[in-house]
Amino acid sequence: MNNEEIKQFILDHVAEAECMEGSQFLQVTIPAEKILSLASELKANPNTSFDYLFCLTAVDRPDHMEVVYHLKSTTHNHQFVLKAKINTRENPEIETVCHIWRTAELHEREAYDLFGIKFLNHPDLRRLLLTDDWEGWPMRKDYDDPINMIAY
Amino acid sequence: MEEIIHDQELESKEYFINMGPQHPSTHGVLRLVLSLDGEIIRKVEPHLGYIHRSIEKMCEHDSYQQIVHLTDRMDYLSCHINNEAVCLAVEQALELEVPDRVKVIRTIIDELTRLSSHQLWWGVMGMDLGAITSFLYGFRDREMITDIFEETCGARLTMNYNIPGGLFFDIHPNFQKRTKDFIAYFKKKLPEYDTLLSNNVIFKQRMDGIGKLSKEDAISFGVTGPTGRASGFSCDVRKHHPYMAYDRVEFKEILDTKGDCFARYKCRIAEMWESMHIIEQLIDNIPEGDYKVPTKAVIKLPKGEWYQKVETARGEFGVYIISEGQRSPYRLKFRSPGFSNLSALDHMARGCKIADLVAIMSTLDLVIPDIDR
Numbered sequence: 001m002n003n004e005e006i007k008q009f010i011l012d013h014v015a016e017a018e019c020m021e022g023s024q025f026l027q028v029t030i031p032a033e034k035i036l037s038l039a040s041e042l043k044a045n046p047n048t049s050f051d052y053l054f055c056l057t058a059v060d061r062p063d064h065m066e067v068v069y070h071l072k073s074t075t076h077n078h079q080f081v082l083k084a085k086i087n088t089r090e091n092p093e094i095e096t097v098c099h100i101w102r103t104a105e106l107h108e109r110e111a112y113d114l115f116g117i118k119f120l121n122h123p124d125l126r127r128l129l130l131t132d133d134w135e136g137w138p139m140r141k142d143y144d145d146p147i148n149m150i151a152y
Numbered sequence: 153m154e155e156i157i158h159d160q161e162l163e164s165k166e167y168f169i170n171m172g173p174q175h176p177s178t179h180g181v182l183r184l185v186l187s188l189d190g191e192i193i194r195k196v197e198p199h200l201g202y203i204h205r206s207i208e209k210m211c212e213h214d215s216y217q218q219i220v221h222l223t224d225r226m227d228y229l230s231c232h233i234n235n236e237a238v239c240l241a242v243e244q245a246l247e248l249e250v251p252d253r254v255k256v257i258r259t260i261i262d263e264l265t266r267l268s269s270h271q272l273w274w275g276v277m278g279m280d281l282g283a284i285t286s287f288l289y290g291f292r293d294r295e296m297i298t299d300i301f302e303e304t305c306g307a308r309l310t311m312n313y314n315i316p317g318g319l320f321f322d323i324h325p326n327f328q329k330r331t332k333d334f335i336a337y338f339k340k341k342l343p344e345y346d347t348l349l350s351n352n353v354i355f356k357q358r359m360d361g362i363g364k365l366s367k368e369d370a371i372s373f374g375v376t377g378p379t380g381r382a383s384g385f386s387c388d389v390r391k392h393h394p395y396m397a398y399d400r401v402e403f404k405e406i407l408d409t410k411g412d413c414f415a416r417y418k419c420r421i422a423e424m425w426e427s428m429h430i431i432e433q434l435i436d437n438i439p440e441g442d443y444k445v446p447t448k449a450v451i452k453l454p455k456g457e458w459y460q461k462v463e464t465a466r467g468e469f470g471v472y473i474i475s476e477g478q479r480s481p482y483r484l485k486f487r488s489p490g491f492s493n494l495s496a497l498d499h500m501a502r503g504c505k506i507a508d509l510v511a512i513m514s515t516l517d518l519v520i521p522d523i524d525r
Contacts, residue, residue: 023245023456052371055459055470057485070459070472070487074371074385077392081459103374106495114208129201129524139209 001047001078009048013038025070026080032067035084036095042071042082043100049073053101058111060140065092065117086117089140096122114139166194173202177280177510180520184497184509191505196498204524211484216242216316216451219484223471224310226488227522229269230464232261235314240395241460241471242316245453253441254318256434259397260331261304261313263427267338268297269465270420270427277417277514278349281358286349293341296334300327316451318444331435335428342424350421359414363500363512366411373499374492377467378419379516383411389463401433416515450479466490466517490522 001009003026007019010028018029030038042050055070065086072079086092096119098104108119109128116137119125127134136143172183181202187195207226211219220238224231236258243250275290298308303324305313313320349355365375370383380387388405390398406422408415453475461470467489474483493516501509 024458027457052374054374054461054468055472055485055487057472057483057487059474059483068472070470074387081457101374102369102372102499103492103495106491110491114206129204131201138206 001076003080006048006078006080009045010038013041022081027083028080029066029083029085032084032086032092032094035067035097038082039069039097039100049075051075051101053097053103056097056104056107056111058115058117058139060089060115062141063089065089065115067094067111067117069097092117093120094118095120098122113137116140171506171509173199177513178520179276179513179518182518182520182523186506186509188506193501193504193506193509196501196509198494198497200524202524203521207525208484208486211481213480215479216453216481219481220315221312223486224312225521226486226525227464227466227469227490227519228310229272229519230265230466230469231309231311232258232265232313233462233464234469235312236262236396237460237462237469237471239314239316240462241458241473242451242453244460245456245458245473245475246316246447246451248317248445248447250318250445251441251443252439253443255396256438257319257323257443258314259401260431260434260438262396263430264297264300264331266465267424267427268294268301270424271297273420273465273514273517274345274349277517278355280510280514281355283349283352283355286345289341289345289348293338296330296337300330300334303327303330315444317447318442322443323438328435328438331431335431335435339428342421345421350418356414358507358511359417359515360412362413362504362508363515364410364412365496365500367409369496369499370411373496375467375496376492377463377465377489377517378406378423379416379493380467381406382408382415382419384409387468389461389468393461395460395462397434398430401430403430413511413515420517452477452479453481461487464489466519466522467493486525488522488525490518490520491525494518494523 006026010017014030014034020027042048050071050073052072052074054072057068059066067084069082071082084094086094096108108122111117112125113127113129166187166189169186171186172178173181183199185197186193207222220235223234223238227234271290271294275287278286301311302308305311365383367384370380370385376387384407391405403426406419408419455477457474459472461468469489470487472485473481476482500512
């Protein structure tokens with residue numbers, strides 16, 4: 001499938017998706033609530049069969065949070081970037097995809113640990129890199145750490 | 153006596169032990185909490201973060217030239233390849249075409265890095281399984297590559313040679329001769345590795361059929377590198393998305409289908425031959441020209457995002473840069489191969505014995521700073 005077909009495929013499933021041709025990959029932004037249904041379809045449908053999630057990460061934007069999925073199909077060799085937009089920074093929540101791509105389990109724990117995004121139905125959502133009693137979400141832009149200050 | 157045995161019911165209860173953080177076979181500070189039933193592993197739970205430095209957060213305040221120097225503190229055995237990934241991403245964003253000379257030198261350096269990493273892996277893996285000789289052999293041969301690197305870039309660990317736009321310095325006048333000497337030397341030594349371990353009965357029994365990973369699971373867990381390829385997952389970035397001079401050299405992607413420890417072992421040994429083959433094709437054909445293109449002192453990437461993947465000794469290493477047009481990235485994510493490979497450990501080790509877990513971990517070739525970042 002080329003970018004145009006992937007775009008059409010996603011628009012058929014999620015009408016409100018915003019597509020953008022990046023310098024490299026096709027970038028598609030969808031509302032966070034649609035992630036589970038779209039992700040299962042992308043993996044299961046033989047035309048898309050995106051079976052390889054090679055990167056999962058989160059981005060802290062001024063007024064919302066994003067979870068970014070880099071997807072590739074090992075059979076069709078096409079790839080694109082899926083972004084799920086969570087409209088709040090207060091208590092961001094999104095469905096887990098670790099039943100679809102098992103690598104997501106650790107990656108989602110990392111995103112929870114550093115960004116405070118809660119992945120619903122995740123089997124074991126705990127802090128991963130930081131200690132259990134750590135306060136705050138260090139990778140957020142407004143995180144203030146008075147002890148380990150970095151001076152510029 | 154018989155009565156006593158019958159009277160007391162022999163109970164087996166699940167219990168937990170800590171493997172690490174200071175366990176010799178975890179190669180660093182990895183802590184695994186094992187649920188055991190006797191000696192059978194029921195669950196492996198990695199506890200990470202002992203050397204977490206939040207490199208990604210530091211990158212958000214550093215210039216792109218500085219970021220390059222943080223990446224070799226992650227996977228220190230693939231340092232040149234990690235550096236190159238950031239350089240490639242920056243060059244791609246700036247639409248900078250590096251000279252041919254740089255491409256070829258970078259490819260040779262990459263393959264030397266892969267060789268030295270695999271040599272170290274071979275040495276410590278033998279030691280994990282109780283053979284101290286391999287450790288000495290591995291380090292003895294690795295020393296020659298480390299010497300070449302020392303002469304080239306002035307360091308033996310945490311080496312920096314790549315910069316956005318090219319290389320720090322041109323190659324040393326001795327570089328080509330020493331590299332050729334090394335290849336000639338190592339071609340004689342690599343068969344010795346086979347004699348010592350690959351055909352050793354005890355070694356084989358500890359590896360054959362242990363820690364199996366199917367192709368579907370390898371893809372689902374994102375297991376790449378020799379580990380993924382031993383399961384039949386064709387994931388060599390050098391083949392699928394060629395960068396630098398990889399599109400002009402001839403080499404094979406090593407694939408196996410068994411997916412057990414011995415398949416992973418054989419994959420890495422075969423990769424060493426391929427690496428030498430690549431270097432041989434390039435070492436006499438380094439084009440003349442500049443070793444870098446000038447860049448501005450303050451590099452500002454345009455607004456946008458880039459993802460660059462390269463093949464390190466452990467698998468697919470990715471750099472994801474989101475730029476808002478400033479001198480530092482808005483967000484930078486390192487997709488480290490070790491992190492994804494580790495996620496499959498629990499799945500592979502269930503039902504094995506503790507001694508098998510050591511073999512599985514060795515063949516995963518984990519580097520802990522790469523996982524913790």
